[in-house]
Structures are given as C-alpha cells and as structure tokens.
Amino acid sequence: MLSELDPLMDFRCPHCAASLRLRRVRRQPGPEGRLVCPRCAGELVERRHPAIANNWLWSRFYLPGVLLCALGIFLPSLAWLLPFAVAVLLLGFVALLIYVVRERWGWKRYAAPDSSVDSGGH
Numbered sequence: 749m750l751s752e753l754d755p756l757m758d759f760r761c762p763h764c765a766a767s768l769r770l771r772r773v774r775r776q777p778g779p780e781g782r783l784v785c786p787r788c789a790g791e792l793v794e795r796r797h798p799a800i801a802n803n804w805l806w807s808r809f810y811l812p813g814v815l816l817c818a819l820g821i822f823l824p825s826l827a828w829l830l831p832f833a834v835a836v837l838l839l840g841f842v843a844l845l846i847y848v849v850r851e852r853w854g855w856k857r858y859a860a861p862d863s864s865v866d867s868g869g870h
C-alpha cells in the first residue's frame with residue numbers, strides 16, 4: 749500500500765522513463781485489465797518481488813534464531829544455548845534488514861510486457 753512512498757524502488761516507465769511514483773497508473777477496462785503508462789500510454793506489467801508471495805525468502809533469516817531460542821527456553825538441558833541463540837536471532841534480524849534494503853534498491857516496479865525481467869506472474 750505504501751510502496752508508492754518507497755524511496756528505494758524504481759518507478760520509471762520502461763517506455764518513456766517518466767517516474768510513475770506519484771502518477772496513477774490506469775488499468776484499462778476489459779477482462780485483461782492491462783496497465784498503461786499515463787504519460788506515453790505504453791503497456792506496463794507490475795512486478796512484484798518474489799518475497800511478497802514466498803514468506804520463506806525473508807523469514808529464513810530469523811527462523812534459525814527463533815528455533816534456537818525455543819530450544820534454549822523449553823529444554824533446560826540446552827539453557828546454555830540461550831546467549832548464543834539470542835546472538836543468532838539478532839544477527840538474523842540484521843541480515844533481514846540488509847536483505848530488505850538490498851532487494852528493494854533499484855527494484856523496477858514496472859516492466860514492459862515482453863520484457864525478459866518480467867516477474868512471470870499474471
């Protein structure tokens with residue numbers, strides 16, 4: 749929803765290079781509902797990052813830390829794991845933050861329909 753405000757993403761039209769960040773990209777009437785650029789009327793495809801549909805792509809960063817913490821908490825014999833588990837958890841969150849920033853940096857929101865960088869989803 750707030751992705752229009754995302755400073756890292758690239759909102760340029762693949763046809764005319766106009767920024768579509770604050771422009772309303774219209775959906776044409778009809779069953780296909782194709783997106784068109786409001787400036788050059790070129791056809792657009794909205795590209796969604798695979799991590800939006802696949803939680804594993806980002807949750808894998810902190811899940812090992814969560815699992816280790818759970819082991820340390822629920823198994824008294826593994827309580828010595830806890831400091832290590834918390835460190836792994838914190839490192840996981842840092843890695844997740846880096847991943848989120850790096851993946852969005854320059855991510856092209858719109859592509860031409862016949863472009864090879866299409867997300868593949870329809």
Ligand SMILES: [Zn+2]
Nearest residue numbers: 761764785788
């Ligand atoms: Zn355009």
